[in-house]
Amino acid sequence: MQRRKSRKIKAGRLEIGDGSPISIESMTSSDTKNIEATIDQVRELRQAGCDIVRIAIYDEECIETIEALKRSTDIPLVADIHFDHRLAIASIEKGIDMVRINPGNIGKTEGVKRLVAAAKEREIPIRIGVNSGSISSEIIKLYGNTAKAMVESALGHIAILEDAGYNNILLSLKSSNVIKTVEACREISDLIEYPLHLGVTEAGTMLSGSVKSSVGIGALLLDGIGDTLRVSLTAPPVEEVKVGLEILRCLGLRKDNVEIISCPTCGRCRIDIIYITNVLKERFKDIKYPIKIAVMGCAVNGPGEAKEADLGIAGGQGKAVLFRRGQIVGTLPYDDIIDTLTAEVRRMAADGSGNNNTGIQ
Amino acid sequence: MQRRKSRKIKAGRLEIGDGSPISIESMTSSDTKNIEATIDQVRELRQAGCDIVRIAIYDEECIETIEALKRSTDIPLVADIHFDHRLAIASIEKGIDMVRINPGNIGKTEGVKRLVAAAKEREIPIRIGVNSGSISSEIIKLYGNTAKAMVESALGHIAILEDAGYNNILLSLKSSNVIKTVEACREISDLIEYPLHLGVTEAGTMLSGSVKSSVGIGALLLDGIGDTLRVSLTAPPVEEVKVGLEILRCLGLRKDNVEIISCPTCGRCRIDIIYITNVLKERFKDIKYPIKIAVMGCAVNGPGEAKEADLGIAGGQGKAVLFRRGQIVGTLPYDDIIDTLTAEVRRMAADGSGNNNTGIQ
Numbered sequence: 001m002q003r004r005k006s007r008k009i010k011a012g013r014l015e016i017g018d019g020s021p022i023s024i025e026s027m028t029s030s031d032t033k034n035i036e037a038t039i040d041q042v043r044e045l046r047q048a049g050c051d052i053v054r055i056a057i058y059d060e061e062c063i064e065t066i067e068a069l070k071r072s073t074d075i076p077l078v079a080d081i082h083f084d085h086r087l088a089i090a091s092i093e094k095g096i097d098m099v100r101i102n103p104g105n106i107g108k109t110e111g112v113k114r115l116v117a118a119a120k121e122r123e124i125p126i127r128i129g130v131n132s133g134s135i136s137s138e139i140i141k142l143y144g145n146t147a148k149a150m151v152e153s154a155l156g157h158i159a160i161l162e163d164a165g166y167n168n169i170l171l172s173l174k175s176s177n178v179i180k181t182v183e184a185c186r187e188i189s190d191l192i193e194y195p196l197h198l199g200v201t202e203a204g205t206m207l208s209g210s211v212k213s214s215v216g217i218g219a220l221l222l223d224g225i226g227d228t229l230r231v232s233l234t235a236p237p238v239e240e241v242k243v244g245l246e247i248l249r250c251l252g253l254r255k256d257n258v259e260i261i262s263c264p265t266c267g268r269c270r271i272d273i274i275y276i277t278n279v280l281k282e283r284f285k286d287i288k289y290p291i292k293i294a295v296m297g298c299a300v301n302g303p304g305e306a307k308e309a310d311l312g313i314a315g316g317q318g319k320a321v322l323f324r325r326g327q328i329v330g331t332l333p334y335d336d337i338i339d340t341l342t343a344e345v346r347r348m349a350a351d352g353s354g355n356n357n358t359g360i361q
Numbered sequence: 362m363q364r365r366k367s368r369k370i371k372a373g374r375l376e377i378g379d380g381s382p383i384s385i386e387s388m389t390s391s392d393t394k395n396i397e398a399t400i401d402q403v404r405e406l407r408q409a410g411c412d413i414v415r416i417a418i419y420d421e422e423c424i425e426t427i428e429a430l431k432r433s434t435d436i437p438l439v440a441d442i443h444f445d446h447r448l449a450i451a452s453i454e455k456g457i458d459m460v461r462i463n464p465g466n467i468g469k470t471e472g473v474k475r476l477v478a479a480a481k482e483r484e485i486p487i488r489i490g491v492n493s494g495s496i497s498s499e500i501i502k503l504y505g506n507t508a509k510a511m512v513e514s515a516l517g518h519i520a521i522l523e524d525a526g527y528n529n530i531l532l533s534l535k536s537s538n539v540i541k542t543v544e545a546c547r548e549i550s551d552l553i554e555y556p557l558h559l560g561v562t563e564a565g566t567m568l569s570g571s572v573k574s575s576v577g578i579g580a581l582l583l584d585g586i587g588d589t590l591r592v593s594l595t596a597p598p599v600e601e602v603k604v605g606l607e608i609l610r611c612l613g614l615r616k617d618n619v620e621i622i623s624c625p626t627c628g629r630c631r632i633d634i635i636y637i638t639n640v641l642k643e644r645f646k647d648i649k650y651p652i653k654i655a656v657m658g659c660a661v662n663g664p665g666e667a668k669e670a671d672l673g674i675a676g677g678q679g680k681a682v683l684f685r686r687g688q689i690v691g692t693l694p695y696d697d698i699i700d701t702l703t704a705e706v707r708r709m710a711a712d713g714s715g716n717n718n719t720g721i722q
Contacts, residue, residue, distance in 0.1 A: 001540065027625065027627050027628075028627065028628055029625070029626040029627055029628065029630065030628060031628055032628030032629075033628075038628070054627075055627075055628055056627040056628035056629045057628075058628065058629045062628070080627065082662065131666055132669075133662075133665050133666035133667060133668050133669070133687075134662065134665050134666055145668070145669065176622045176667070176669070177669070178579075178611045178612060179362065179583070179612060179613065182583060201624075201666070202622040202623055202624050202625070202655070202657070202666065202667065203625075204620075204621050204622060204623050204638070205621065205623065205638055205639060205642055207571070207603065207604070207607060208607045208610070208611070208620075208621070209623075210568070210571055210572060210575070211571060211575045211579075211604060211607035211608055211611055212607075212611040214571070214572045214575035214576050214579065215575050215576065215579030215580070215582075215583070215608060215611055215612065216579075216611075218539075218572075218575065218576030218577075218579060218580060219576075219579060219580040219583050221576075222540070222543060222576070222580050232624075232625040233625055234623040234624065234625055234626065234634055234635055234638045234656070235625075235635060236635075237625070240625065242568065243568070243572060246568060246569045246572035246573075247572055247576060249569070250539045250569070250572055250573040250576055250577075251539060251540060251576065252540065259565075259569075260565050260566065260569075261537045261563045261565060262563055262565050262566065262595040263562075263563050263593075263595065264388065264390070264563070264564075264593040264594055264595055264596075264598070264601070265390040265595065266388050266389065266390055266415075266416075266417040266441065267388075267389055267390065267391060267392055267393030267394075267399070267416055267417035267418075267419065267423070268393075268417045268419045269390065273595055274595055274596060274597075277565070277566055277595045278566060281566055294563070295595070296563070301443065301494075301495065304494050304495050305492055305494035305495055305562070305563065306494060306537070306563065307494050307506070308493075308494070308506070308537070308538070326494075
């Protein structure tokens with residue numbers, strides 16, 4: 001997968017763009033003024049594998065939370081600000097690592113100039129966040145409610161920053177409509193070199209939001225487009241990180257876990273694949289080493305179908321065959337399946353003998 | 362979204378290809394010989410919105426289940442068969458609506474000829490199901506373990522059927538690797554006109570399997586590729602149908618439900634969006650009419666961001682504004698939000714005044 005060429009920006013210690021690992025953003029849902037709750041949520045997100053956390057800064061009191069967070073965590077922080085350039089400047093002064101605004105609605109030219117001066121001084125990137133729902137009526141009049149309108153809106157916001165002498169920019173174009181999101185990002189990706197933050201906005205609840213985000217973000221990543229992403233879910237923010245990680249892993253863009261290939265079970269299956277897989281998933285969740293294991297229902301097709309796995313089992317009546325890279329190497333009684341696989345995987349993780357090859361060869 | 366031109370085939374009453382609605386397949390996981398359990402599972406799948414159900418036919422006793430199913434349900438049925446062309450012929454004789462085989466491993470030329478004769482007589486389509494794990498060693502030697510090998514394998518199997526004078530064919534190319542699946546389907550879609558069944562095989566447990574399937578199947582559907590699909594999950598089969606429906610809906614390929622656009626909540630939010638959204642989702646699950654509603658956390662951005670919704674609310678402190686297509690039309694006390702939205706949506710569904718426009722304009 002050839003990745004789109006983009007500029008590199010830096011948010012605190014996190015590099016975004018120009019081939020950097022694709023990072024995952026989430027956003028706190030606690031009231032920003034509740035400092036303790038927000039610190040807890042940021043800690044939880046960081047632990048789940050989040051790379052950068054966004055916080056809504058909606059009035060001056062929220063600025064105190066930025067100070068408290070900067071004292072308590074090293075994860076890069078983004079201030080999400082609407083309408084008021086003074087909040088953006090105050091956030092930068094208190095050490096925020098990025099601001100997300102729309103230059104077209106953050107204040108008059110003078111305000112943008114002041115914001116740019118503050119951002120320049122501390123080398124703080126600005127994310128221009130275009131949402132299809134908040135495009136100016138002038139642009140909608142010209143282009144309708146289309147992907148093209150999102151692109152034109154983005155180009156307009158970029159021009160404001162560039163005219164003010166700034167190009168430390170991250171860009172996002174989001175719609176709650178998956179097709180529009182994909183079209184807008186594909187189109188803009190050929191027109192500019194700024195790194196892109198991907199997401200489908202207001203995607204919905206756990207299941208439909210995960211599907212929408214996976215389809216939209218996944219299609220763009222498959223094109224090589226995208227430098228950082230946020231899965232938007234009406235669910236606890238930590239779930240957004242889990243889905244984001246799965247998207248990156250399934251495209252070989254993050255190789256930091258035990259991947260379990262498991263058959264969907266069918267009328268041939270003689271062992272409880274669902275149970276075994278879920279137990280193994282839980283047991284392996286803290287192993288950060290890339291190993292691919294297979295849990296297959298039948299011995300006839302299992303080992304062949306799961307040839308790419310480092311290790312696997314294929315069920316039979318009351319037992320399973322153990323295989324490595326498609327070759328059967330032994331037979332296990334049913335009750336030993338989980339423990340044997342656990343021991344083998346831990347050994348591989350310890351001695352580095354796994355060789356997960358997610359991604360096309 | 363321009364759909365790829367494909368031939369039309371028919372499995373029972375279900376049309377696949379040539380612009381037919383994209384159908385959803387799942388597969389029973391009960392032992393096929395357990396007739397009662399299998400009938401129950403097929404009924405459950407049908408109720409969840411499944412269009413066609415596959416059953417593993419692994420020996421002669423399984424054929425009895427086909428007879429029992431044909432007496433109990435009108436949903437089209439596919440027999441999944443490996444190695445033994447006689448089982449395929451027996452399935453066809455007992456009224457199966459499609460068979461899924463690989464002509465290269467279903468028996469010698471004579472067997473394939475007999476199978477084709479039986480399929481021809483009853484106009485039963487044959488799905489050639491190529492899985493990256495079961496490609497012949499000759500092809501792997503030539504092309505490696507690649508998407509190209511999957512394409513060559515598919516072309517080989519097609520040639521066997523065409524040589525036997527048959528072209529009532531559905532085709533699938535699946536890998537547990539998302540990129541390989543997408544590449545193989547993109548490549549073959551330009552080479553043949555047979556309809557394509559999409560899926561990522563052995564995708565894994567609920568979360569990772571849903572993400573993998575959404576990314577792979579979604580990217581292809583966005584290209585206009587695909588005529589029917591199966592989400593493969595190591596989970597109860599009915600979950601596969603739910604994920605499949607969400608994939609189709611988020612691309613505007615199925616418009617049969619209340620779509621809820623809901624913001625992910627953030628530090629600005631003053632109402633319990635997660636709770637409200639989940640209650641509404643449950644209440645609306647049986648409404649088959651396309652309506653788009655929005656549940657947004659803040660009144661400043663909510664109505665604008667959710668302009669495309671037929672109806673929505675945007676939360677404030679202890680209350681919410683009600684809006685239609687981005688225009689605020691009233692204010693609701695917090696405790697009335699759920700019931701008012703429910704009543705409005707039911708009214709719209711009853712009088713046909715919703716106007717969901719998923720999909721690009």
